[in-house]
Amino acid sequence: QNSKMLRKEFLYGVATASFQIEGGIDSRLPCIWDTFCAKEGTVADKSDGSVACDHYNLWQQDIELIESLGVDAYRLSISWPRVMNQDGSANQTGLDFYINLLDGLNAKGIKPFVTLYHWDLPQHLEDNGGWLNRETAYKFAEYTELVTKALGRRVHSYATFNEPFCSAYLGYEAGIHAPGLVGKEFGRKAAHHILLAHGLAMDVLNKYSPDSMNGIVLNFTPAYPATNSTEDLAATKFADDYNNQWYIKPLFDGCYPDTINLLDEAHKPDIIDGDMDIICKKIDFLGINFYTREVFKADDVEPFVVVPPEHVPLTDMGWEIYPQAFTELLTTLDDLYDLPPVYITENGCAMPDTIKDDVVDDQNRIAYYQQHLNALNDAIEQGVDVKGYFAWSLMDNFEWALGYSKRFGIVYVDYETQQRTVKASGKAYRELLAKRT
Numbered sequence: 120q121n122s123k124m125l126r127k128e129f130l131y132g133v134a135t136a137s138f139q140i141e142g143g144i145d146s147r148l149p150c151i152w153d154t155f156c157a158k159e160g161t162v163a164d165k166s167d168g169s170v171a172c173d174h175y176n177l178w179q180q181d182i183e184l185i186e187s188l189g190v191d192a193y194r195l196s197i198s199w200p201r202v203m204n205q206d207g208s209a210n211q212t213g214l215d216f217y218i219n220l221l222d223g224l225n226a227k228g229i230k231p232f233v234t235l236y237h238w239d240l241p242q243h244l245e246d247n248g249g250w251l252n253r254e255t256a257y258k259f260a261e262y263t264e265l266v267t268k269a270l271g272r273r274v275h276s277y278a279t280f281n282e283p284f285c286s287a288y289l290g291y292e293a294g295i296h297a298p299g300l301v302g303k304e305f306g307r308k309a310a311h312h313i314l315l316a317h318g319l320a321m322d323v324l325n326k327y328s329p330d331s332m333n334g335i336v337l338n339f340t341p342a343y344p345a346t347n348s349t350e351d352l353a354a355t356k357f358a359d360d361y362n363n364q365w366y367i368k369p370l371f372d373g374c375y376p377d378t379i380n381l382l383d384e385a386h387k388p389d390i391i392d393g394d395m396d397i398i399c400k401k402i403d404f405l406g407i408n409f410y411t412r413e414v415f416k417a418d419d420v421e422p423f424v425v426v427p428p429e430h431v432p433l434t435d436m437g438w439e440i441y442p443q444a445f446t447e448l449l450t451t452l453d454d455l456y457d458l459p460p461v462y463i464t465e466n467g468c469a470m471p472d473t474i475k476d477d478v479v480d481d482q483n484r485i486a487y488y489q490q491h492l493n494a495l496n497d498a499i500e501q502g503v504d505v506k507g508y509f510a511w512s513l514m515d516n517f518e519w520a521l522g523y524s525k526r527f528g529i530v531y532v533d534y535e536t537q538q539r540t541v542k543a544s545g546k547a548y549r550e551l552l553a554k555r556t
């Protein structure tokens with residue numbers, strides 16, 4: 120096959136996030152997810168991140184695990200409350216953890232892709248209003264400065280944020296993620312401060328880490344209409360603007376989607392003169408996370424409602440398996456925006472895995488990956504400049520509001536023993552990567 124994706128230049132990796140795998144909570148400040156997990160009715164299995172995959176202690180063997188998969192890169196995130204004290208000074212123990220980890224990866228030739236914010240806001244900042252407080256954006260820039268100065272040249276790529284949609288909408292509007300606020304008046308305001316923080320941090324990254332590839336990671340759930348009626352098409356456009364374009368348009372066009380004019384005054388972000396210029400900065404790469412699509416229809420009360428998937432293939436999350444949306448997403452974004460090189464920073468699925476005699480035969484996950492890699496290949500053949508792909512996730516981990524009940528890893532984790540077992544999908548990934556020429 121003559122696919123670009125089978126050449127050595129195309130980068131493959133695996134991804135994780137700090138709160139989902141680290142544990143080691145005694146050596147860091149509390150974050151909003153610690154607080155959220157401790158509340159009644161927030162996490163399906165009543166679990167938390169206090170141990171998770173115990174990666175804080177097992178990081179050396181985890182580096183060997185990553186190496187054994189034959190990947191080129193590892194995407195991880197830094198826990199803000201682990202590296203910065205409340206007074207803004209450095210927590211050297213926390214920084215050393217990441218320095219050792221990065222040195223270990225670099226020694227094996229594995230490129231570190233570092234995300235600065237994967238949802239674990241220090242609790243003391245939330246107590247001060249969190250992302251509803253503009254001040255948090257400036258704190259984020261200070262944190263970025265501390266990290267970039269401390270980590271030096273160890274990082275191949277920095278992403279400011281992972282999925283602003285999830286932090287803003289799920290955390291401050293729908294209330295299903297930390298900090299669990301509910302209200303339409305909160306989501307857009309939180310989103311604006313996160314995007315502002317991104318822009319401020321880009322300046323810091325370009326100043327203190329000019330040689331790394333610096334950008335941001337966005338998630339997209341492409342919106343499809345239930346029917347071709349004018350009403351359903353309009354509802355779907357609204358949903359797409361609200362969930363997807365809201366987070367990318369300001370980065371490239373320096374404005375929010377026109378849908379903003381349909382929102383009540385109280386629901387609009389607090390934009391100060393100059394903000395949109397800060398947000399609309401050149402980025403070296405765009406990270407895109409893709410899992411599924413959603414179907415929408417018009418409604419008498421809400422601007423749009425989701426039509427739950429029926430009689431279609433689903434993952435263990437209940438998410439429709441629809442790889443064609445992956446291709447269409449990439450070609451559409453490429454048409455709409457002047458994109459820099461793209462990295463697929465997350466793609467994967469939860470499946471109801473079982474382990475027997477040290478074997479996890481997850482043929483369903485292998486099929487998901489094959490379909491999505493093919494869909495990605497189609498987008499590349501249609502001209503989208505995609506340079507790499509990360510499987511979510513390296514290993515099973517804390518799946519947020521669903522706790523440990525959902526397994527996304529290509530490596531199985533036994534949470535009793537912390538034993539890691541490479542699944543059939545992990546072996547298939549290794550074989551694919553080994554075939555590259």
Ligand code: GCO
Nearest residue numbers: 136281282408465511518527
């Ligand atoms: C994400 C998250 C991951 C989730 C994954 C599955 O960025 O959405 O990075 O933390 O575990 O998406 O829901």
